[in-house]
Amino acid sequence: MSSDIAVIFDMDGVLLDTEMIYMKAWEERARQTLLDVDFVRDMVLACTGTTSAMTKEIMIQRLGSIEAYEEGVTYTRNYFHKYINDNGIPVKKYVRDILQYLNSNNIPTGLASSTKEAIVRQEISEAGIIDYFTVILGGDNVVNGKPAPDIFLDCASKLKADPKNCYVIEDSFNGIRAAYAAGMHPIMVPDLRQPDDEIRSYCDAVLPDLNEVMAFIRSKLKSDQ
Secondary structure, eight states, X not given: OOTTOEEEEOOBTTTBTTXXXXXXXXXXXXXXXTOOHHHHHHHHHHHTXXXXXXXXXXXXXXXXXXXXXXXXXXXXXXXXXXXXXXXXXXXXXXXHHHHHHHHHTTOOEEEEOSSOHHHHHHHHHHTTOGGGOSEEEOGGGOSSOTTSSHXXXXXXXXXXXXXXXXXXXXXXXXXXXXXXXXXXXXXXXXXXXXXXXXXXXXXXXXXXXXXXXXXXXXXXXXXXX
């Protein structure tokens, strides 16, 4: 691995523990509307790592109507905002450790999320980590969202990094597929879903947390010296 590497993070489920809030919100919504909770969990998992437009398409198809989708989104959005107001933005363990390590080693660091850029900036600002990122991209910055590689390739270009030297930290299947399609090095840190054989085959590593990711990157840098 070259010392001129770059690291690109996904946000939800990797830096911020927000996926679990949405899952809890949809589970609560399922109980209210007498939907099967497992059915709703599968729907949410299918949307993980996709743009808001793709999520809308998936949910309308599975819920059966645009009305059910809109009612569900309104409920889960209110649930999310109440949770954040009561508890603050939940930051994943070791986030600040790895971001400080990358910063102190002058490793270009980007963020490429399927969430809209304005929301990404707001949430990582509230979490106190926005200054660690040289490049921040949201799902509305590209025509083709994950699993297409576009957002990662755009991020690498803006970081002035060769895609083959970029390590992508992801938790979603679509994010791993996108990083692999971009010719990068996908590292999965599972959140709501463990990798299957297909996803494992795309990953340079599957690691339990960001502390292990930091150790992985450190070992690769040392081996290159």
